[in-house]
Amino acid sequence: MFDLPLLTYVATMSVTPGPNNLMLAASGVNFGFRRTVPHMLGISIGHAVQVAIVATALAWVLAWIEAARPALVGAGCAYLLWLAWRQARAGEPGAGGKSRPLGFVGAALFQWVNPKAWMMVLNVAILFLPRGGGWQTAAVLAVFCAVINLPCIALWAVAGDRMRTWMQQPRMLRLFNYSMAAMLAATALWILAGEMLSKA
Template identity: 40%
Template sequence: MASLDLSLLLFAVVATITPGGATTLATASGARFGFRRSIPLMLGIAIGLALLAAVAALGLGSMLLAMPALQIVVKMLGSAYLLWLAWRVARSGPPTANSGPAQPVTLANGMLLLWLNPKSWAMTVGAAASFAMLASSPRQLAVLLGAAFGVAASGSLALWCALGALLARVLRTPAHWRVLNLAMGALLAASVLSIWR
């Protein structure tokens, strides 16, 4: 049983540490606002993913995957939200400038990011199917998946955010910031492509 729990945690770590919309946003937030001010964003994403994994384990995620019309709506909303965030990040200047977002993304918006991302739904539904044998009931599986994804996302996002904060110490000129912000905005916008695959 312990090796299966370890394999679930390993799966969650690999799924959450790979670059994507959430990790890009955590990196950009760390660079612009610092690690401490980015904690609500990271917590929102981690809590959102943990709840999403629990919901998938309870079977609601498979309902979404079975309804193509609802999938399209979620994809459109998620894409629009990510593109809006990408535009805000790309237009940002240095943290001392008055351009770009004045506040980090909130806990609630971090949660929304995950709930509108079909890639997150597919990942958590896949995990629920793959690791169902770990639990004797859907509720127990919901707790296991929620904990694994919540812990893994917290660690992964903290690493990406710390990388962003480290980049902020290296960037000296407005031109450096412009390049970073354009790159982060472009990566965030590019993450929309994975939603439509």
């Protein structure tokens, strides 16, 4: 039903840098791969649910997105800045304490305010949903996207997990966490700037 161009698009959008993948790499470094699995599953399942809903109600969603865009961008950027602050304050190597990885529900809900996720979902629904496809076709498309998405984003968590051994020195871990926090904050500010420029 779905072809190579869809697979290529979903894989490319899933594996390229973005808020989800930066957070997964940071979680892999700070908590290891196993504790990052709920975060990864939350992203993939949240993405699939988002694809299914958007593909099912595309016309309504497109009109709503345009009206809700400023609020979504604001909420998404505020959340990214909060995550950047949280990342900068992440714990020392091996520290249990209060620090925890983002869980399944938080990761799934984040897809609804993640600008990259919205761009990906809307493009998938517009470009790859067959004409006349109902909710059943949208559900199959959603499962297909989740199956492609999960191994692509897992690469980031695995990379973070592998870097964990290099980050056992508190100074190196702090430098990594500050760098990841700065990239998340820069992403949020870049999105906000682009939104303001598009309105000018």
